[in-house]
Each structure stands twice: as C-alpha cells, then as structure tokens.
Amino acid sequence: MVLFDRALACILYELFIGEPPFFADGLYRLIDMVVHNPVRWPSEFPPLLRDFLERLLIKDPQTRLSWPALLDHEYIKDLVQGMVLGLNTLLSQSLSYRSLIALILPLIFTYFVIFST
Numbered sequence: 001m002v003l004f005d006r007a008l009a010c011i012l013y014e015l016f017i018g019e020p021p022f023f024a025d026g027l028y029r030l031i032d033m034v035v036h037n038p039v040r041w042p043s044e045f046p047p048l049l050r051d052f053l054e055r056l057l058i059k060d061p062q063t064r065l066s067w068p069a070l071l072d073h074e075y076i077k078d079l080v081q082g083m084v085l086g087l088n089t090l091l092s093q094s095l096s097y098r099s100l101i102a103l104i105l106p107l108i109f110t111y112f113v114i115f116s117t
Contacts, residue, residue, distance in 0.1 A: 005066050009056035016049065017042060021057070035059065048075045 013021045021039045024030040039057055041050055052075035055065035070076060 005056050005064065005070065009053045012049070013039070013053055016045065048078065051075070 010021055022030060022033045022037065024033055039054070041054075052065075052070075052073050055073070056070065058064040065073065
C-alpha cells in the first residue's frame, strides 16, 4: 500500500495543477528527484488538499499518512460528505435514467478509488 498512497497523492496533485509533482527526462533523474527534492506547492493550492497530499508524500514511510489513517483526514471526510450531499441532490431531482447514471458514475468511481484497499 505504500506505493499506492504516494501514487494517489501524485495523481491528485497532477489533476489539480496539470503537471506531476516531479518530472524528469530520465528514470534515474526522476527517482533522484522523488527521493531528495521537495514538492513545489503553487499558491493556488487549497490548504486542506495540500495538507492531505503533503502527508501522503512524506519521504519516510514510517511517518507517512497511509491506509486506513488517511480516511480520517478532513479532506477525505469533506470529499465523502460532498459526495453524499451531491447524491442526495441528484436523487431529489426528476432526471431520466441515463442522466442519473451519467451523474452517479463519477461518484461511484471516486468512492472506489478512495476506499478500495
């Protein structure tokens, strides 16, 4: 799970910023950057998401946020609460079957990505 936790952090970082936290032309240079360089945090990064990702990207695996403790982080709790509220809003509307499926599928996918172990 150690690699999954760091991979999750890198994917979320790249989804928000549009580029990975570390980038290099060669594999050995990339590994060196991951091991030795700090992550660059743009000023527009939301503080709660940054705190979550910083804890997932801690270099020392013994102190890094990991499963299942990451589920207790406020960012995840807020995300899950937002998913539940969004689903309740969708279900209260009069939508066609296809529209409902199109709106619910991303929520289901997010749920499984976050909570699969």
